[in-house]
Structure formats: structure tokens, C-alpha cells
Amino acid sequence: MSEMDGQSCVSSMMVWTPMTKIRENRKKYKRKYRLRKDMETVEYTAGIKTCRACTKRPPEEQNFEITNIAEVFLSKLTLLRSRVDRESITGATKTFSIYYKDQTPALDxxxxxxxxxxxxxxxxxxxxxxxxTETIIDKRKRWISEYFHKxxxxxxxxxxxxxxxVLAQMNIQIKESQIDMVIQKLDKDQTGALNLDEFTQFYNDVTAREEIEELFDKYAVDGENMKVHELMQFHAKEQKVAIDAKGCGKLIEKFEPDSELKKKNILSxxxxxxxxxxxxSDVFNHTHDEVxxxxxxxxxxxxxxxxxxxxLLEDQIRGPSSKEGYVRALLKGCRFLELDCWDGDDGEPVIYHGYTLTSKVLFRDVIEAIGRYAFKASPYPVFLSLENHCSVVQQRALAxxxxxxxxxxxxxxxATSDMQKLPSPQQLRGKIIVKNKKLKRNVAEDDVSDEDEAAETEDVEVQERVKTCKEKKKTIKLAKELSDLVNICEAVHFYSFQHSREKDMPYNISSIKEGKADSLVKDQAADFIDHTKRQLVKIYPSGAKVDSSNMDPYLYWAAGCxxxxxxxxxxxxxxxxNLGLFRQNGxxxxxxxxxxxRDAQTRLDTSNNIPEKYKKTLKIKVISGFQLPTPKGEGSGGSAVxxxxxxxxxxxxxDCAEDGTDVVKNNGFHPVWNCDMSFPLTFPDLALVRFEVKEHDTMSDSExxxxxxxxxxxxxxxxxxVHLLSKxxxxxxxxxxxxHVSLQ
Structure with missing residues (x-):
């Protein structure tokens, strides 16, 4: 593809463009798409008409946001989703695909x-x-413009x-009489309405925040603007950051919107x-956005x-199986993927949740998606955990x-008998590691235990089959071709920490069920930690979680899992x-x-009696909130919250603890709490903080x-x-x- 001028392409997108949407069920739908003038939203209409009254969906659902797109690319036929009738698509370069950041299905x-x-x-x-690449000033201008144009x-x-x-949609509640007064004040050309510049000024006026103004006045001696040395004082005393005059000048250059003040090197x-x-100034240290x-x-x-x-995209009983699940996980930085492999039609193995009504996806299509997306978000190794239920013939197809x-x-x-430790992520950049059982050396094909695979599938039928087989453990025959792909991640059954110390190698990995892991963490935390210094351990959820709910991960991280x-x-x-922990390190x-x-010389039991040397106190003051959204289904306008x-x-x-503020009634636009909290931490290096803003509801669970x-x-x-995210x-x-945060 030759280099195209991006801005010209954006301009061409603003004209209605006929396209064909292709779904997994082989159906095709005629659509017209265009980019709105706000350059934030792509809207579409059904059929050949552009009249919104002719479409089935309400207008607000007939669009998608540019900010929600994770990736867009010209599609190759082999990369389209498996249920598409590939033969009916003419010319791969006429097709493009969009993958989203959220749960929205991919669009071809x-x-x-x-x-x-x-x-x-x-x-x-x-x-x-x-x-x-936009600055916060550009972002704010774009955001205001987006709502204005809507x-x-x-x-x-x-x-x-x-x-x-519009203000209600921005979570700003204000009386119409007040708006009329502002329009009279700002409406310079006396039209009785606000243009974009006037509306921007209006927004700036109503979103002024007293708590920030008080902080500003504390350091801006003249009460008007903050000079470089005053900005340095603010950083040293309040932010616990050393920044010199040159650094402060760069901040003024970046954040001061007034060009005259910028020239004078002062901050309004x-x-x-x-x-x-x-x-x-985010609570998250953005230097940790890099590795x-x-x-x-x-x-x-x-x-x-x-x-x-x-x-799976939904629950574990009837939900759809799709390669999109792998794409979404990989784009979020996930490095360990699970593939439940079963015999499929025409010699092609499939992936699905066995013995359930979940749909099936071709193993080949999943591997194609993994091949494309494995290293988009991270260059470090990806694990493919194969839960193998296939016949020998289809195992060869897997391989x-x-x-x-x-x-x-x-x-x-x-994986050699003299291996003392596993290789590093750096050594394995760009590599995909297969986790599975492995045959003994010089064996072409043999039986291996099916016990771990049966447990991890969470399928009652498979588990019962293992339990009722009294004469011998259930086994499956393992193909050499598949075994040969397993090296530094060979699956073995976990018996005990002592057994692992005596028998296991660093390249052996054990899978431990949630319930059993709970007991080990509670009773043998120090042994568990020592075990995980040398070997990998996978913790998987109990079979009771058919709704795809999750276990508490920090319990197992505390034991080194x-x-x-x-x-x-x-x-x-x-x-x-989980996403909070992995937000760091790029x-x-x-x-x-x-x-x-990690240290082989340190013996630590995180379940109790942690040495004093690690302890700190985290103090958090929750001062205020700003433009909090209204929960869906409750109408628009922040004051309803x-x-x-x-x-x-x-x-x-x-260290597990919780504290909360009082409820502020009827104010989602700018609630003020000024609530002090203190959290003693015995092992802060492993602690996570979760901020959650909730809507108080006396009749049901707070949303x-x-x-x-x-x-x-x-x-x-x-x-x-703290810049908030949705669920x-x-x-x-x-x-x-x-x-305000302090760690003492």
C-alpha cells in the first residue's frame, strides 16, 4: 500500500460511502458510512438510504467512536473471521477490519x-x-467541540x-435562566445563541474549581499568576518532586493557554x-508507561x-467462542492464553468449552489471529496453554x-536435565511458548495422564469420567508432533512442595485449582513462595464459576504465583x-x-509475621470529584447522582482494607468530600489501590x-x-x- 495523505483520507471519509458489512453467519448487509464533522464518530445507515427513519436501530446506536478503535487494517482473506464465506469475497484488498477496545464485535x-x-x-x-499525540489543551478543545457539534x-x-x-450530556447541570444570563453576557454578536468560541468560554467559567484555586493562591504570591520559582516550590513541598527552573519553563510552555503569559514564562x-x-499530574506515574x-x-x-x-466472549454455558477473545486479551497485554482443543469436522480441530452449548471456532483461525496479534501490545513471550482433548490424528493437525x-x-x-533456571522474558522476545504434556525421550507415541486437563476443563462429564475410573488413571494418547513443540513449559501434576523440590525441573509447570490453592496459601505460604521462585504455577478457577466470574488474584500473587x-x-x-497490576511496566x-x-536467601511468609522493615503508611485524602457520569439508564445530567x-x-x-467517604447528595458535577484515610501497609511492594465511585442507592446495590x-x-x-474508567x-x-497522596 502506497503512502496516502492522512488528512485527505479523513476528508474523503466525510462523504457517505457505500460498503458491505460481512458477518460471521455469512450474511452481508449493505450500509453507508461517513465520518461526522466532529471527526470523532463514524455513523452509518442501513440499506442505500441515508434517512435515519428508515433504519431499525435508534440514531444514537448507529455509530462508533474513533477513540474505541484498537486497530484497523486491510484484511487478508485468511484473517477474516472463520464463519465468513471466504469464496464469496472478491479481492482481499477491498476489505478492511476494525477491532475495538471494548466488547464490541469486530467489524469487517x-x-x-x-x-x-x-x-x-x-x-x-x-x-x-x-x-x-494531542496535548491536554487540544484534547479539551476537541471534547468541547464534539459536544457542541452534537x-x-x-x-x-x-x-x-x-x-x-448539551451541558447535561457533559454532566453539568445548570438552570435555563442561568444559561440565558450567560448567553446575554457572552453573545457578542447578539444572535441569542452561542457559537463554539463563546460556548468554550462558557464551559471554562462554569467548570472553575475552588479547591484548585485555593491551592494556586497558596503559591502564587501576587494572586494572579504563578512564577517559575513558585512552581518549583509547589513541586518540592506538595508533589515531592524535584524540578528545576528549566523543567518548570517546559511545563508553562506546554500547559499555559495564554500566549502572552507563556512569553513571560508565568502560569495562570x-x-x-x-x-x-x-x-x-496523574496519580499513576506515567514513567511506568514504558518498560x-x-x-x-x-x-x-x-x-x-x-x-x-x-x-469465550460471554458465559461458559451458552456463550459464543471466537478468535476475538484472543485478540481482545492480547491487545490488553495478556501473555497467557488458554485453548481448549477438541476434535472437529473434516479433520479440523476446534476450540470451545467442551460438553456445553458454547459455539465452536476453528483452531486454525485462532492461531492465525494469535500470529497477527501476539506482539502488538508487548514484545515479550506469549504462552499457549493447550487443554488437549483431541485424537492423535487431530493432535497432528494442531501441531x-x-x-x-x-x-x-x-x-x-x-529443556535439558541440567537446566538450573528458566530463560528470561528478554531472551524470549517475540517467542510463543507451548504449554502441554510431553512424551518421554525417544517415544513416538504414548499415553499421558488426563487428570489435569479434566480438572481444568471444569466439565462435569470429564471430571466424573476420571473419578469413576478406579482401575487406572484416565489417559490420552499424545502425538509426538505435538509433544515436540513443548520445551520450557512442560505440564506436570502437582503433588506437594516436597515432591516438586525432589522431582521437578524449572521447566515444569503445575496447574492448581482455586480451592486447593487457597489451602496452600493459608497453611504453607512460605513453601509456596519458595516453590514459585524456581517454577511457574498456574492458578485456575473452580468449576462453580459458570457465569465466568473471577477469583481474587491478589491472594495468589501474595504467594508468588x-x-x-x-x-x-x-x-x-x-x-x-488485574489490569491495575499490569498497568505498570509498559x-x-x-x-x-x-x-x-525472588531472592533465594529470603524466607518470607506473607500470611503473617512480615518483618517491620517493609512497613509504610499510605495516606489518601479524597478531596473532590469532577464531572462524574450518570449511570446508564438514569437519564442525563450529573446532578442526579x-x-x-x-x-x-x-x-x-x-494489608487488605477499605474506607469510604460520605454521600454527597444530588451533585455529580463537582462533589466535595475532603475525607482523610490512612492505610498501614506491612508489605507495600505488593499492595494495590482501587478507587471506586459509586451512586448511593438505598433500595438496591449501589452502582x-x-x-x-x-x-x-x-x-x-x-x-x-484519578482519571476514572468505566467497568x-x-x-x-x-x-x-x-x-492528595502521601506514603510515609
Whole structure:
């Protein structure tokens, strides 16, 4: 594909373009797509008409946001989803695919011409790049413009009623009479309505925040602007950060919107507010957006982002199986994928949740997707955990597909009897590791135990088959071709820590069920930690979780367990914590364990009696909230919300704690709490903090408005903003909490 001018492509996207949507069930749908003038949203219509009244869906559902796109690319026929009738698609370069950040199904679109598909891909990629590089000033301008254009009239203006509706959508509640007064004040050309510049000024006026103004006045001696030396004082005293005059000048250059003040090298209240709302002043330390940890230690020294039943998009009984599950997990930095493999038709193995009504997806299609997406989010190794229920013939097909599709990316480091430690993530960059049983040397084909696979499938039928086989353990025949792909991740049954010390090698990995793991963590935490210094351990959920709910991962991380397999398709508190832990270290899916959980000379029992030398106290003051969204289904406008904040700490058992603010009635736009909290930490290196904003409801469970999780080790001290995410991990900007953090 030749280089295309991104902005020209964006312009061409603003014209209605006929395309064909291709679904997994082989059906095709004629659509017309275009980019709205706000350059944020792509809208579509059904059929050949552009009249919204002719479509089945309500208008607000007939669009998708550019910010929700994870990747867009020209499709190859072999990469389209498995149920598409590949023979009916003419010309692969006329087709492009969009994968989303959230649970939205992937979109395959066929254009009339190759150049049209290329222009759309180039245009979307141009917009995505622009979003990644924009400043907070640009972002705010874009955000205000987006809402303005959604509500403006035919004259490109907002009258009083329109302005009130737009402000409510922005979670700003204000009386219409007040809006009329503002319009009279700002409406310079006396049209009775606001243009974009006037509306922007209106927004700036109503979103002024007293708590930030008080902080500004504390350091801006003249009460008007903050000079460089005053900004240095603010950082040293409040933010616990050393920054010199040159660094402060760069901040003023970046965040001061007034060009005249920028020339004088001073910061206004507006610039100071923008700075505090920016990534630089986020509670999360954004230097941790890059890989900053030592990646040369053995694999057993890292926590590894791990998924369970990766192929499922919903529940474990009737939900669909799809390669999209693997794409979504990989794009979130997941490095450990599960593939439940069963015999399929025509000699082609399939992946699905055996003995259930979940749909099936071809193993080959999943491997193709993994081949494409394995290293998009992270260069470090990916594990393929094969739960093998296939016949020998189809096991050979499994092996052939992996060899043919993954090729040189398959890990080929031999597992030798003199191996003292596992290789490092750095050594295994770009490699895919197969986890499975392995035949003994010089054996062409043999029986291996089916006990672990039966337990991990969570299928009652398979488990009962194993339990009722009294004469001998159930076994399956393992093909040499599949066995040969297994090297540094050979699955073995876990009997005891003593057995593992005497018999196991570093390349052996055991899978332990949630219930059994709970007992081991409680009674033998120190032994568990010593075990995981040398070997990998996978913890998988009990079979009772048919709704794909998740176990509490921090319980097992505290015992050094590297692989805690969670359902990535399930938004929940546990997934928030999982993504919070792996938010650090460049989201690469590998987090170096605390030294005490790696050092062979240290004997630590995290269940109790942790030495005093590790202890610290985390103090958090929840000051205020800003433009909190209204939970779905409750109408629009932030004032309808009765918010409170829950702060939870997770880690070793002694550190797990929770505190909360009072409820602020009828104010989601700018609630103020000023609530002090204190959390003694016995082992802060392993502690996570989860902020959750909830809507108070006396009649039922309080609904989550927004949340954010991060490790204590990635928290910045001082006055910080917590930029909230939805339960589905969507960015809720500008919704945020304003807090103060200290770690003593």
C-alpha cells in the first residue's frame, strides 16, 4: 500500500460511502458510512438510504467512536473471521477490519474499490495517531467541540434549550435562566445563541474549581499568576518532586493557554488547572508507561498477565467462542492464553468449552489471529496453554497449524536435565511458548495422564469420567508432533512442595485449582513462595464459576504465583485489579515480583509475621470529584447522582482494607468530600489501590460510576487526579477524582 495523505483520507471519509458489512453467519448487509464533522464518530445507515427513519436501530446506536478503535487494517482473506464465506469475497484488498477496545464485535467491511478501503484505513489510522499525540489543551478543545457539534442548530449555534441539553450530556447541570444570563453576557454578536468560541468560554467559567484555586493562591504570591520559582516550590513541598527552573519553563510552555503569559514564562490559574488535570499530574506515574523493570531474570520471577477460557466472549454455558477473545486479551497485554482443543469436522480441530452449548471456532483461525496479534501490545513471550482433548490424528493437525502459521516465533529452547533456571522474558522476545504434556525421550507415541486437563476443563462429564475410573488413571494418547513443540513449559501434576523440590525441573509447570490453592496459601505460604521462585504455577478457577466470574488474584500473587488465570471477558473488581497490576511496566504483561518473592536467601511468609522493615503508611485524602457520569439508564445530567468514593487496598492478608467517604447528595458535577484515610501497609511492594465511585442507592446495590486501580509502587505523591474508567475499562474523561497522596 502506497503512502496516502492522512488528512485527505479523513476528508474523503466525510462523504457517505457505500460498503458491505460481512458477518460471521455469512450474511452481508449493505450500509453507508461517513465520518461526522466532529471527526470523532463514524455513523452509518442501513440499506442505500441515508434517512435515519428508515433504519431499525435508534440514531444514537448507529455509530462508533474513533477513540474505541484498537486497530484497523486491510484484511487478508485468511484473517477474516472463520464463519465468513471466504469464496464469496472478491479481492482481499477491498476489505478492511476494525477491532475495538471494548466488547464490541469486530467489524469487517468490503468496499467497492481497493482505493476506498485503503483511504478509510489510512484516514482512521491518521485520526488514531492524532489522538495519541494531542496535548491536554487540544484534547479539551476537541471534547468541547464534539459536544457542541452534537447539539448545535442549523446555524452552527446553541440556543438556551440546546445548550442546557448539551451541558447535561457533559454532566453539568445548570438552570435555563442561568444559561440565558450567560448567553446575554457572552453573545457578542447578539444572535441569542452561542457559537463554539463563546460556548468554550462558557464551559471554562462554569467548570472553575475552588479547591484548585485555593491551592494556586497558596503559591502564587501576587494572586494572579504563578512564577517559575513558585512552581518549583509547589513541586518540592506538595508533589515531592524535584524540578528545576528549566523543567518548570517546559511545563508553562506546554500547559499555559495564554500566549502572552507563556512569553513571560508565568502560569495562570487556567494553566495550573490544566497541568493538574494532565497525565503529568496523574496519580499513576506515567514513567511506568514504558518498560522500566529488569527483564533479564528467569520467567519464574515475574507475574504474568493470564487469561482463562480466552476463547469465550460471554458465559461458559451458552456463550459464543471466537478468535476475538484472543485478540481482545492480547491487545490488553495478556501473555497467557488458554485453548481448549477438541476434535472437529473434516479433520479440523476446534476450540470451545467442551460438553456445553458454547459455539465452536476453528483452531486454525485462532492461531492465525494469535500470529497477527501476539506482539502488538508487548514484545515479550506469549504462552499457549493447550487443554488437549483431541485424537492423535487431530493432535497432528494442531501441531501442523502451529508450525505452519507461527513458524520461527515458536520457542525452540531445549529443556535439558541440567537446566538450573528458566530463560528470561528478554531472551524470549517475540517467542510463543507451548504449554502441554510431553512424551518421554525417544517415544513416538504414548499415553499421558488426563487428570489435569479434566480438572481444568471444569466439565462435569470429564471430571466424573476420571473419578469413576478406579482401575487406572484416565489417559490420552499424545502425538509426538505435538509433544515436540513443548520445551520450557512442560505440564506436570502437582503433588506437594516436597515432591516438586525432589522431582521437578524449572521447566515444569503445575496447574492448581482455586480451592486447593487457597489451602496452600493459608497453611504453607512460605513453601509456596519458595516453590514459585524456581517454577511457574498456574492458578485456575473452580468449576462453580459458570457465569465466568473471577477469583481474587491478589491472594495468589501474595504467594508468588505467576499465572492467575482470569476471564478477561468479565468486567468486575477482580479484573480491575488485574489490569491495575499490569498497568505498570509498559503494560507489557510481565511485572517483576518484589525482591523478597525472588531472592533465594529470603524466607518470607506473607500470611503473617512480615518483618517491620517493609512497613509504610499510605495516606489518601479524597478531596473532590469532577464531572462524574450518570449511570446508564438514569437519564442525563450529573446532578442526579448521589456519589460517594470507596477506596480499597489489596495485597498480603494483613494489608487488605477499605474506607469510604460520605454521600454527597444530588451533585455529580463537582462533589466535595475532603475525607482523610490512612492505610498501614506491612508489605507495600505488593499492595494495590482501587478507587471506586459509586451512586448511593438505598433500595438496591449501589452502582459503580467509575473506577481505577494501580499498584502503590506506581502512585505519585501530592495533589493528583484519578482519571476514572468505566467497568468495561473505557476512558470516562474528563471524569476524575482530585486527591492528595502521601506514603510515609
Amino acid at each position: 467491511l468490503e468496499c467497492s474499490k481497493e482505493d476506498v478501503a485503503k483511504a478509510w484505513v489510512a484516514g482512521i489510522q491518521h485520526l488514531m495517531r492524532a489522538r495519541r 447539539g448545535k442548530n442549523a446555524d452552527d449555534r446553541l440556543e438556551s434549550k440546546e445548550a442546557k441539553k 490559574l487556567e494553566g495550573f488547572t490544566l497541568y493538574l488535570q494532565s497525565a503529568e 522500566y523493570q529488569d527483564m533479564t531474570q528467569p520467567l519464574s520471577h515475574y507475574f504474568i498477565a493470564s487469561s482463562h477460557n480466552t476463547y 501442523a497449524h502451529m508450525v505452519n502459521i507461527l513458524g520461527d516465533s515458536l520457542c525452540n529452547i531445549p 505467576q499465572i492467575v488465570a482470569l476471564n478477561y471477558q468479565t468486567p468486575c473488581d477482580q479484573m480491575d485489579l 503494560r507489557c504483561g510481565y511485572v517483576l515480583k518484589p525482591e523478597a518473592l 448521589d456519589p460517594y468514593v470507596k477506596v480499597q487496598v489489596y495485597g498480603v492478608p494483613a 459503580t460510576i467509575g473506577q481505577f486501580s494501580l499498584p502503590v509502587s506506581s502512585m505519585q505523591q501530592g495533589y493528583r487526579h 468495561d475499562q473505557e476512558d470516562l474523561s474528563p471524569a476524575a477524582l482530585f486527591i
